[in-house]
Amino acid sequence: MKKLILLTLVFVTLFSCGDDVEFNDPAFQGDRENELWRAKAYSASISENGFLTITGINNAESVHLKVPSITEGTYVVGSVNTISADYVDGFGVTYSTTNRPDESVSLYPELGEIVIEEIDVTSKTFTGTYRFLAFDESGLNSVGFTNGIFHRVPLISGEIPNNATTCVDAQIAADDAAIAYSAAVSTDLEFINSAEYATACANYKDALIMKQTFCGDETGSIQTIIDNLGDCQIACDQAIANVTEAESQYVTATIGNFMDKCAQYLLYLEDQIAICGDADGVIQAKIDALDCGDxxxxxxxxxxxxxxxxxxxxxxxTDGDGIPNYLDNDDDGDGILTIYESKDENGNPIDTDGDGDVDYLDNDDDGDGILTINENADPNGDGNPDDALDTDGDGVPDYLQPA
Incomplete structure (x- = not known):
């Protein structure tokens, strides 16, 4: 049975092992394995992405404290790589809180924290405390720092932003993205659109990663959500459900909405191939048989x-002019282009005279025995009856008003 090694960070008072911790102005120091370690040089830098690094150097040794935001607060190290503490010893070996301990090592308590207590915008200095337990790459060897202090460490690179991103900002962004994601998968939707889902899912993942970056993820709960989101592609079962609903709407479509419903059906058939595959070519055959055109x-x-x-x-x-209807823009040959023939509010053709022939197929739209072409339906001959003769001025043109 593998023996577990218990590593314990002992947090002692400001004075430990007989070494007095002295405040210099500025200063960077701490207890390394219960012995005072004091930096001879210290500085702070801010990267282009707004991350802060506070560094203390003592000859060949150095400590690097990294946090993702230029804001006062407590940052727990070890939960995400963007919040970390590193120690480089005199032999160039790096011990980092981003290196996970070997499974044979038990930790108590957590890996540590960096506390930014004061940011002096005028003098551009940083003050705070730190403690951490860092491991080498093997995860078996560690170095611990307690009672760490950095006092008025000067900024030598980068600029302090006016509006730094904070954990609160990241939390709000994650909450908003979660709402958008939930809307994209709502059971109230007729369809789960794959493109919209992918966008909402990717945005949610990005927001969660941002939350990890600025708030940490001690319990791993954020990472669990990210992992469960997977590749942000809807499941095959959902793709099939989309096709089933789209087909139902397609087969019941009318003239007024057919092209929209046909295009919708085509979209979800193509989605089904992309997501589920089409080994036997059945789905592609359905696509090839579709005619959504006009x-x-x-x-x-x-x-x-x-x-x-x-x-x-x-x-x-219909009008026997030698041009088949699907290529004839005046199907009944009455001088009124089919696109301008009477339709209802849903775009479906109507039958003004009730003779069983809708107007675009009826060369006597009002059934008065006078052909539409002879009722001055289009005086300027452009095929649009917006200038049609209305003899009695009642708002109904003669070609649509029985005698």
């Missing part, structure tokens, strides 16, 4: 221009 741009989808239902669009020519 070749003559008359607002009547091609799929609705096959009146005899034989699957051949070429032999449907």
């Amino acid at each position: 070749d003559d741009a008359d607002s009547i989808p091609n799929a609705f221009e096959d009146f005899n239902g034989d699957g051949n669009l070429e032999n449907d020519d």
Whole structure:
């Protein structure tokens, strides 16, 4: 049975092992393994991403304290790599709180903390305390610092930002991203859109990483959420559910919404292939069979221009002008372009005279025995009846008003 080594950080008073800790102004010192360690040189630097490093150097040895925000507060080391304490000994060996202890090593208490007590913006100095237990790369050897103090350490590189990001900022951002993510997977949605889900998921992961960076993650709960989000791709089961719903809406679509529903169905079929695969080619065959187009741009989808239902669009020519309906922008040859023929609020054609032929297929729209083309429906001949004759001035043009 492997013997566990118990490493304990003993936090002693400011005076330990007979060495008096003296305040210099500025100063950087602490008890290394219960013996006073005092830096001969000290400095602070701020990187371009706003991270602060406070360094103390004693000949070949050095201590580096790193935190991700230029704000006063307590930063627990060891939970994330952006909050760390490193010690480099005289032989160049680095001991870091980012190195995890070997599984044979038990820790008590946690790896330590860095406390920024004061940031003097005028003099650009930093004051605070630290304690930490750091390991070498093997995770078996450690160095502990207690009673660490840095006092008025000067900033020599970078600038103190006016509005530094804080843990509170990171928490708010993570909460907002969580709300957006929840909305993207809500059970109230008809579809879980893969692109929208991927964006919301990626944003949530980024916000959680930011929260880790600025707040730490002692319990690992944030990392667990990140891991559970995976690659931010919806599951195959959800992709299939999307297709099922899209197909249902597609087969019940009307002229007014067909192209939207067809495009939607196509989108989710393509998603299904991308997410689930299509080994037997069945999904691709469905895609190939779809016709979401409107070749003559008359607002009547091609799929609705096959009146005899034989699957051949070429032999449907309502007005007999030699141009099949799917290529004819005036299907009934009444001089009014199909796109301008009467429709309801949903974009579906209507039958003004109730004779069973919708207006775009009826060359006598009002059923008064006078062909629409002979009722001055389009005096300027541009196919748009916005200038149609209205003899009685009642707001209804003659070609839509029975005699």
